């Protein structure tokens with residue numbers, strides 16, 4: 001996508017040009033350039049969330065479309081993901097630094113068979129930024145991992161992520177196991193990932209499907225407030 005970028009001085013670009021350049025650099029998997037551009041936008045007063053959504057997620061959407069269309073392949077997408085993570089790592093402490101009061105806690109992980117973690121990481125970052133304590137189980141989690149973490153951390157929320165149509169049904173395996181063990185109602189179960197939708201969330205018995213990280217935060221806040229009110233009432 002990008003031409004020969006040797007001569008480009010990122011700091012000389014205006015905001016729009018820089019974001020366009022970040023799309024190209026993400027596409028080309030240039031982690032150092034992405035990190036530098038993130039720093040430049042921060043220095044120009046961009047809010048971390050705006051950088052995350054407009055520059056990084058925006059760029060990843062283009063990568064996703066070309067991956068789907070067979071223009072990009074796994075190794076290239078891995079490089080793009082690595083560049084995205086470089087940018088996210090700079091933003092993570094800033095997003096978490098909002099001084100928000102402690103809202104509750106969440107255990108989250110990508111389900112068994114699935115190694116996509118960018119969206120889940122974003123949700124974790126945004127939840128931490130909103131004042132939630134987050135235990136991130138990483139990728140490829142069998143039901144046992146979730147159960148162990150629920151026992152150990154006793155969170156308010158169980159979050160699950162899946163990016164493949166072949167792995168999203170595994171969320172039901174986890175929820176069904178909680179039902180079998182009589183502990184489904186101990187947790188607010190939130191699910192997300194590109195192939196899911198509201199209907200799927202309902203069908204598998206989750207409390208809510210979250211379209212993106214911002215919705216995850218709002219949904220988590222609403223459910224936790226409801227839970228605390230119910231506990232206070234009796």
Ligand code: B1M
Pocket residue numbers: 057060061063064065067068069074075077078081108113114115116117118119120122123158159160161162163164165166190191192193194195210211212213214216
């Ligand atoms: Co994969 N991949 N991939 N991939 N990959 C998709 C998902 C795909 C849609 C691409 C395509 O064909 N267009 C397609 C799935 C098709 C399908 O199932 N219908 C696909 C495929 C097929 C595959 C492989 C099978 C390819 C192969 O090997 N032939 C393979 C599977 C490996 C496996 O998991 N077993 C594979 C591998 C990979 C890479 C390793 C190369 C890489 C992952 C790197 C990584 O994550 N560390 C990768 C990537 C990067 C993608 C795309 C391009 C981008 C995903 C992403 O990071 N998006 C993706 C195409 C796409 O989605 N457009 C694709 C950005 C991210 C911010 O968005 O993850 O949707 P997203 O998260 C959002 C929301 O969904 C939501 O909030 C997030 C932030 O707003 N959300 C939650 C997500 N999880 C949540 C949990 C919550 C709440 C909200 O809990 C409370």
